[in-house]
Structure formats: structure tokens, C-alpha cells
Amino acid sequence: MSDKPWGGRFKEGTSLAVEAYTESISFDSVLYAQDIAGSKAHARMLGRQGIITPQEAQQLIEGLDQVRAEIESGSFPWKRELEDVHMNIESRLTEIVGEVGKKLHTGRSRNDQVCLDFRLFVSDCLREWMRLARSLAAVFVRRADENRGVLLPGCTHMQPAQPVSLAQHLLAYAWMLKRDVERMEGCERRARVSPLGAAALAGTTYPLAPEMVADELGMYGVFDNSMDAVADRDFALEALFCASVCMGHLSRFCEELIWWSNPLFGFVTMSDRHSTGSSIMPQKKNPDVAEIMRGKTGRAYGNLFSLMTIMKGIPLTYNRDLQEDKEPFIDSDKTLRHSLSLMAEMLDGLEFHAGRMKEALSRGYLNATELADYLVGKGVPFREAHRISGRSVALAESRGAALEDLALADFQEICPSIGKDVYAALDYGTAVSRRNAHGGTGPDPVARQIEAMKLWLAG
Ligand code: ARG
Numbered sequence: 001m002s003d004k005p006w007g008g009r010f011k012e013g014t015s016l017a018v019e020a021y022t023e024s025i026s027f028d029s030v031l032y033a034q035d036i037a038g039s040k041a042h043a044r045m046l047g048r049q050g051i052i053t054p055q056e057a058q059q060l061i062e063g064l065d066q067v068r069a070e071i072e073s074g075s076f077p078w079k080r081e082l083e084d085v086h087m088n089i090e091s092r093l094t095e096i097v098g099e100v101g102k103k104l105h106t107g108r109s110r111n112d113q114v115c116l117d118f119r120l121f122v123s124d125c126l127r128e129w130m131r132l133a134r135s136l137a138a139v140f141v142r143r144a145d146e147n148r149g150v151l152l153p154g155c156t157h158m159q160p161a162q163p164v165s166l167a168q169h170l171l172a173y174a175w176m177l178k179r180d181v182e183r184m185e186g187c188e189r190r191a192r193v194s195p196l197g198a199a200a201l202a203g204t205t206y207p208l209a210p211e212m213v214a215d216e217l218g219m220y221g222v223f224d225n226s227m228d229a230v231a232d233r234d235f236a237l238e239a240l241f242c243a244s245v246c247m248g249h250l251s252r253f254c255e256e257l258i259w260w261s262n263p264l265f266g267f268v269t270m271s272d273r274h275s276t277g278s279s280i281m282p283q284k285k286n287p288d289v290a291e292i293m294r295g296k297t298g299r300a301y302g303n304l305f306s307l308m309t310i311m312k313g314i315p316l317t318y319n320r321d322l323q324e325d326k327e328p329f330i331d332s333d334k335t336l337r338h339s340l341s342l343m344a345e346m347l348d349g350l351e352f353h354a355g356r357m358k359e360a361l362s363r364g365y366l367n368a369t370e371l372a373d374y375l376v377g378k379g380v381p382f383r384e385a386h387r388i389s390g391r392s393v394a395l396a397e398s399r400g401a402a403l404e405d406l407a408l409a410d411f412q413e414i415c416p417s418i419g420k421d422v423y424a425a426l427d428y429g430t431a432v433s434r435r436n437a438h439g440g441t442g443p444d445p446v447a448r449q450i451e452a453m454k455l456w457l458a459g
Pocket of ligand 1: 024028084110111114318320322323324
């Protein structure tokens with residue numbers, strides 16, 4: 001007979017190659033805390049429901065506490081032949097408490113057990129991601145607050161478009177992170193629902209009390225359909241999507257930092273602590289952290305697609321394919337945690353060069369829209385104003401000059417309605433401060449955004 005916990009009907013043991021191929025203990029031992037918490041809640045419920053005696057429940061709970069202590073002290077004897085975290089813990093529990101250990105699995109299957117553990121694990125991770133994303137948003141808000149008066153070229157198509165305040169640019173990322181957190185909040189509410197009581201797939205004959213378990217574990221509710229409960233992993237997919245979108249946001253900022261730190265831009269200097277050198281070119285200071293983070297975004301997307309693909313073809317209910325849900329998730333969890341906290345550090349240590357940003361403003365005709373708007377103010381229809389401004393840009397460009405360097409006579413030759421007051425309109429600071437409408441880059445909407453963000457961060 002096989003000596004596996006499920007070995008009753010087997011004549012022979014599994015081959016070593018199969019054991020190595022099918023085990024999950026090498027990666028699912030990270031679920032130990034959730035597995036033990038779930039088993040304690042299950043044992044307590046079994047005792048309260050009279051399925052086992054209260055004394056037996058107590059013995060199981062104390063045994064599980066001891067298992068946890070062994071795991072945390074590093075003395076726990078993990079065994080690959082016991083396949084996964086669930087059977088390792090149950091088997092050690094039975095060694096510690098004796099025969100009563102074998103009662104723990106009453107009314108439970110590994111199918112609802114693993115799903116409970118994973119739902120707890122995923123929702124615990126989501127909570128940590130939310131904490132880290134909020135901390136990073138706070139750094140964006142603080143750096144925005146410090147740089148309200150700094151202007152730089154805002155781009156579309158990576159071409160100079162209109163002047164914006166650095167605060168507005170940084171706040172854009174704070175809003176993205178806020179939505180990331182809100183997306184994670186919604187996901188966490190759906191993930192933290194207990195499937196325990198679904199048993200293998202069809203529900204159970206024991207008078208279990210699933211709500212009692214869910215309550216003890218701080219979950220928001222219980223499953224409605226036993227087959228759905230053990231079969232779906234949409235909560236993990238959703239969490240992987242949350243991680244992917246958040247990584248995508250970080251990656252876009254990484255891309256900007258990489259450009260901005262190039263001396264041709266010279267908008268920022270990254271701290272030495274967050275840069276690396278070249279082994280051959282002594283002058284180099286490379287933005288490797290930002291590049292690796294941009295690269296790791298690919299992993300996060302890959303992990304989402306791994307699980308999407310795993311899920312698409314499996315019939316109800318539990319299939320062992322589902323064991324493949326853990327590694328991609330664990331990888332994305334690590335990737336996102338490290339990226340969020342490193343980005344906070346990197347942004348904190350970033351030096352902004354307001355002078356270089358200001359210089360760049362005069363090199364991209366970023367005030368061409370201002371000239372058009374100025375003409376609209378003089379009664380010129382916008383399409384016409386756009387054309388006049390374009391001709392002025394062409395003239396300035398042919399002289400290697402900025403718009404504000406053109407003489408009044410030059411302007412008037414193109415359009416006689418242009419007066420001396422055009423120079424005030426062409427001022428970059430004026431362009432920014434005039435954009436005071438809702439959500440714009442002007443000082444008032446920027447101040448309101450900072451207020452709103454601070455309120456959210458304090459809440
Ligand atoms: N290690 C398994 C997993 O991660 C646990 C559940 C096994 N269930 C089963 N019926 N073989 O999915």
C-alpha cells in the first residue's frame with residue numbers, strides 16, 4: 001500500500017519523477033499561516049457544532065499552534081513526499097497530537113482548503129499592496145507640493161506640447177495610484193470570501209457552519225455554490241490584473257525617468273544609491289533600477305496571462321491544473337512589493353532641475369497655443385488663429401528663435417491684430433497659471449488636487 005495520506009487504494013508508491021513533478025511544497029509552504037489559521041477556525045467550528053468534542057477541538061488548535069511555532073523557528077520537517085503545505089501540516093499535527101489529528105479533515109477537502117488558503121493569501125497580499133501603493137502616492141504628493149512653481153514641457157507624442165507644472169505631472173501618477181488602490185479594495189472584497197464547506201465539490205453532509213469559519217477569519221462572506229467555490233480562481237486573476245495595471249503605471253514613470261535623467265534632457269538626477277555605473281565607460285550613471293522595473297512589468301503581465309491561459313480550458317470543478325495558480329501569483333506579489341517600495345525610495349531621492357526644465361520650455365514652441373488663444377481673444381476665429389500661430393512658429397524656426405523672440409513688426413506682418421500685449425500672453429508662467437479650470441495645471445486646481453490627495457491619504 002502507498003504510504004500517502006490518500007494511499008488506501010494504491011498498491012504501489014508514486015515514482016520519484018512523479019513526486020518531483022506534482023509536488024507543490026517547494027512553493028506553497030508560503031501559505032502556512034493561512035493554512036493554519038483556516039484549520040484552527042475549522043477545528044473550532046467542528047467543536048462548536050458537536051461534530052468533534054470541544055476537548056478534541058482544543059487539542060487540534062493547540063497542536064496547530066505548535067506546528068506554526070515550529071515553522072516559524074525553522075525546525076519544521078518539510079517533506080516533499082507529503083506533496084503540499086496542507087498534508088505536511090496535517091501530518092505533523094497528527095505526530096504531535098496523536099489520533100485526534102486525523103479528525104481535523106472532517107467535512108473538508110483539500111479542494112476547499114487550498115482555495116480558502118489562497119483566498120486569504122491573495123487578500124493579505126492585496127492589503128500589503130494597498131499600503132505600499134498609498135505610501136508611494138504620498139511621496140508623489142509631497143514631491144508635487146514641493147514643486148508647485150516648477151514648470152516643464154508637457155508632451156504629447158513625446159513632442160513638446162504645452163507648459164505644465166511639475167506638480168501637475170507628478171500628481172497624475174498619484175491619481176493613477178489612487179485608482180490602483182481602489183481597484184485592489186474591490187478585488188480584496190471579492191477575494192476574501194470563504195469557500196470552506198464546499199468540501200470536494202458537492203458540499204457536505206456534516207452540519208458545518210461556514211459563516212462561523214468566515215467570521216473567525218475576518219472574511220466578508222461565504223460561497224454560494226460548492227462547485228463554483230472550489231473551481232474558480234477569478235479572484236487571483238483579478239489580483240494579478242490589479243498588479244499588472246499598477247506595474248504598468250510604475251513602468252511609465254520609469255520610462256520618463258530614463259529620458260529625464262539623460263543629460264540631453266537633464267531634468268533629473270537620480271541619487272547615487274539608485275543608479276549604477278558602466279564597467280567600460282567611466283562617465284556613465286545608468287538608471288538601472290528604472291529599467292529593471294520597466295522590464296519586470298513584462299513579468300507581471302506574463303503572470304496574468306499564465307493564469308488566464310491555465311483557467312480557460314478546465315472543466316468544473318477542481319483540476320490539478322489549478323495548482324499552477326500559485327507560482328505566477330507569488331512572483332507578481334514579490335515583483336509589485338519590491339517595485340512599489342523601491343519607486344518610493346527612488347522618487348524621494350530624485351533631484352529635479354528646474355533650470356533645465358525652464359530652458360527646455362523655450363525650445364519647443366510650447367506657447368504656440370497661447371498665441372492662437374490670444375488671437376481668439378482679439379476676435380480671430382480659432383482655425384484662422386491656429387494657422388497664424390503656425391506661420392509665426394515657422395518664421396521663428398527659420399531663424400532658430402523662440403516665438404517670444406520675434407519682433408512686433410514680424411508678428412504684425414503675419415497678422416495686424418497682434419499687439420504689444422502678445423508678449424505677456426506668450427509667457428510660459430502665464431500659460432500655466434491661466435489654466436485654472438477644473439483639473440488643469442494652473443495653481444488653483446493643483447492646490448485642490450493636493451488637498452484632495454492629502455484627504456484621501458489621511459482617510
Ligand atoms: N497542492 C494542491 C493545489 O495547490 C492542493 C489541492 C490538491 N487537491 C487535490 N484534489 N489533489 O491545488
